[in-house]
Amino acid sequence: MxxxxxxxxxxxxxxxxxxxxxxxxxxxxxxxxxxxxxxxxxxxxxxxxxxxGGVGEGMITVRVSTVSQWHHISIEATSTFGELKIILSLATGLKPQEQRVLFKGKEREDYEYLHMVGVRDKDKVLLLEDPAIKEQKLLELARGRGIRTPYCSITV
Known part of the structure; x- marks a missing residue:
């Protein structure tokens, strides 16, 4: 010392x-x-x-809002949004590629660090499903049931 x-x-x-x-x-x-x-x-x-326990030190709790649910996720402040997506995939069932994470009104990339963007303990993060992947899922579901969609006619 x-x-x-x-x-x-x-x-x-x-x-x-x-x-x-x-x-x-x-x-x-x-x-x-x-x-x-x-x-x-x-x-x-x-x-x-x-x-x-300030920014960049220790564990923080992030409140994640989906369309219909709230999740409280404990994660290290020095983690990336990609790591947050992996944890959220366990809680929501959405794959990390299907997720869009927004913080302070901006979509955040997987490589961005939580503490560098300004995420602190008990901050709110919004989780949305990627619209393009959601549309693909609906089309696959329509193909499986033989439903006519405005994009294409599929009969089985």
């Missing part, structure tokens, strides 16, 4: 701790005279300003 003393804080009787962002040296929020430090990936040492 490295101890640093700053001129600005030398008058107060505060403890100065240095920890890495992955360590457990800083529990809770910064305040009350104790200064917490974190080492960023680039090597810069900065004062820690967030509470533990």
């Amino acid at each position: 490295i101890k640093l003393r700053s001129k600005r804080f030398s008058r107060s009787k505060s403890k100065i701790n240095v920890g890495t962002s992955g360590g457990n040296s800083g529990k809770g929020c910064v305040g009350g005279g104790e200064i917490k430090w974190e080492l960023r990936p680039g090597g810069m040492l900065v004062q820690k300003r967030e509470c533990e």
Whole structure:
């Protein structure tokens, strides 16, 4: 552990701790005279300003709304929307390719990270079925039953 003393804080009787962002040296929020430090990936040492469990740390609960149901999914904040789709496929029965996930009014790609887009604990995400795949399913169902559709006439 490295101890640093700053001129600005030398008058107060505060403890100065240095920890890495992955360590457990800083529990809770910064305040009350104790200064917490974190080492960023680039090597810069900065004062820690967030509470533990903030954006990009630990597990978050995402509220997922489908047309008729709500699902509460616990997932790591550093996961991607593709990983969220895989978990949702277990809950909804829709394959990840059939899903369209919207957050803050925009469709999100599979490679985008939840914490980078701004998803926080108990945020709402909208799940829709892909309209093109939904139409394919209806056409296959119509072919199986011999139903006439506006697109084509199929009789068996």
